[in-house]
Amino acid sequence: MSDSESHSGSDGPSIGDQTTALIANALADFVTTSSSFACGGTLAVQLPEPTAKDQTNQDDASPPHKRQKPQQQLGEEQTTNEESVTGPITIRWDSGDSTKRITLPLDEQDDAAVADLVADTQPATFGLEGKDVYDESYRKATKLDPNSFSTDFCPYELGIVDVVAQALLPNKTGQDNYQGVRAELYKLNVYKAPSGFFKAHVDTPRSEKQIGSLVVCLPCDHEGGQLVVRHRAKSMKFDWSKARDSIQWAAFYSDCEHEVLEVSSGHRITLTYNLYVTRGVGDLAGDCPALDVQTLPLYREVKRALANPDFMAEGGYLGKHCSHAYAHGTWAGASALPATLKGTDMTVYEVFRSLGVKVHIRRVLDPPEDDYGYDSDNSADRGYTYVGKVGHPFCSSVEVGEGETIRDAYNDWSDGLWKITWLNWASVNGGEDLAFAHVVHGNQAEIEFTYSRCALIFDVAPYKNRLKVSASAIGMRS
Ligand SMILES: O=C(O)CCC(=O)C(=O)O
Numbered sequence: 001m002s003d004s005e006s007h008s009g010s011d012g013p014s015i016g017d018q019t020t021a022l023i024a025n026a027l028a029d030f031v032t033t034s035s036s037f038a039c040g041g042t043l044a045v046q047l048p049e050p051t052a053k054d055q056t057n058q059d060d061a062s063p064p065h066k067r068q069k070p071q072q073q074l075g076e077e078q079t080t081n082e083e084s085v086t087g088p089i090t091i092r093w094d095s096g097d098s099t100k101r102i103t104l105p106l107d108e109q110d111d112a113a114v115a116d117l118v119a120d121t122q123p124a125t126f127g128l129e130g131k132d133v134y135d136e137s138y139r140k141a142t143k144l145d146p147n148s149f150s151t152d153f154c155p156y157e158l159g160i161v162d163v164v165a166q167a168l169l170p171n172k173t174g175q176d177n178y179q180g181v182r183a184e185l186y187k188l189n190v191y192k193a194p195s196g197f198f199k200a201h202v203d204t205p206r207s208e209k210q211i212g213s214l215v216v217c218l219p220c221d222h223e224g225g226q227l228v229v230r231h232r233a234k235s236m237k238f239d240w241s242k243a244r245d246s247i248q249w250a251a252f253y254s255d256c257e258h259e260v261l262e263v264s265s266g267h268r269i270t271l272t273y274n275l276y277v278t279r280g281v282g283d284l285a286g287d288c289p290a291l292d293v294q295t296l297p298l299y300r301e302v303k304r305a306l307a308n309p310d311f312m313a314e315g316g317y318l319g320k321h322c323s324h325a326y327a328h329g330t331w332a333g334a335s336a337l338p339a340t341l342k343g344t345d346m347t348v349y350e351v352f353r354s355l356g357v358k359v360h361i362r363r364v365l366d367p368p369e370d371d372y373g374y375d376s377d378n379s380a381d382r383g384y385t386y387v388g389k390v391g392h393p394f395c396s397s398v399e400v401g402e403g404e405t406i407r408d409a410y411n412d413w414s415d416g417l418w419k420i421t422w423l424n425w426a427s428v429n430g431g432e433d434l435a436f437a438h439v440v441h442g443n444q445a446e447i448e449f450t451y452s453r454c455a456l457i458f459d460v461a462p463y464k465n466r467l468k469v470s471a472s473a474i475g476m477r478s
Pocket residue numbers: 189198203215227258259260270272
């Protein structure tokens with residue numbers, strides 16, 4: 001719109017300005033609240049051209065020709081994101097003593113194949129006051145439990161779980177968000193015409209960690225059956241009818257009321273998943289049962305060392321300077337440790353911990369240069385390191401007064417000097433965090449900055465005690 005069109009000519013706001021303000025107000029409302037309670041998406045199902053073999057050999061018992069995801073040809077223009085396209089989906093289920101199979105979308109309208117599936121489903125119940133209830137006036141649908149069917153559909157493979165995690169997970173402000181989402185297959189449901197439906201309800205959470213539900217609608221002809229999700233005064237409608245060549249999905253928070261409107265024709269076949277919040281990548285150290293530390297070569301070496309009576313017989317500290325940078329000088333960064341340890345920092349931490357060795361995550365400083373700027377020749381310093389607490393607030397004004405040395409500042413800042421046998425050199429490529437600044441009095445006062453590094457310090461118990469510890473730690477795993 002040009003200036004002349006938007007101006008009313010009077011002193012008041014122009015029609016254009018008023019309209020803009022109105023629309024902006026409405027948008028503002030949506031920007032802050034809308035759609036943060038649910039999200040959805042579509043994946044195209046691509047059917048590769050049938051091969052000559054497929055056309056001549058109709059009785060072939062191998063799965064139909066449409067099982068593979070189509071291959072992108074070299075030089076072909078990339079029109080779709082690889083993850084947003086899938087091949088057809090197969091469901092196999094128990095039918096008496098045998099197994100049956102259906103692949104969707106069907107080659108042509110094949111009511112008998114769907115009827116076969118429906119015949120082996122059971123009436124779908126719903127949770128009411130702690131009980132599973134079947135009531136057709138509330139829900140008319142059938143189900144298969146996950147232990148009686150399997151499918152090659154995987155919401156992780158197709159990126160759905162990642163999208164859900166990014167769209168629905170609450171953001172912890174001021175922190176790296178390392179939470180993840182785990183989708184657990186819950187049911188296969190069929191809502192069929194006439195009148196398959198599920199009245200408005202809120203799902204029963206299966207655990208404290210459940211944050212929502214994911215519904216995936218498989219490609220099968222139907223009309224009606226829209227999913228309506230409500231949150232406060234807002235609602236979203238997901239209409240998956242007439243989309244036989246795509247898979248559509250929606251995810252929503254557990255506290256959202258939702259309903260499935262009546263299916264007026266065909267079969268609405270869905271997979272439902274419970275969504276749980278989990279520790280995500282970057283937040284796993286200290287509690288990662290999926291990592292088998294015993295397979296790491298270091299595990300064997302540490303175990304052997306601990307079993308040797310001459311190795312640190314009276315106990316002591318081993319140290320590893322962290323190979324990665326962590327915000328160890330801030331409260332938020334420090335409280336995220338050890339879960340945020342990565343790479344070798346994580347695996348080494350896990351190895352010692354699993355062998356019953358207490359691991360301290362600390363910030364360390366080498367002993368200072370002496371007051372005249374020369375390296376200290378104090379032999380007592382050799383092998384000693386100043387050790388402070390992570391998350392220790394930055395102390396901006398440590399003043400080195402008359403008669404004091406910088407050592408006094410180091411002592412104030414730290415828990416003192418620890419004798420540590422280091423297993424590696426501190427990396428020179430960062431990872432330092434400001435520890436404190438101090439004023440140095442000389443010909444003229446100067447400010448100097450002291451930086452700390454993050455380190456893992458392994459508290460090796462005396463031999464006589466660690467026999468017990470490592471035996472029980474090893475016992476834990478067998
Ligand atoms: O099929 C749907 O869209 C929703 C199903 C549902 O609400 C449920 O299974 O609890």
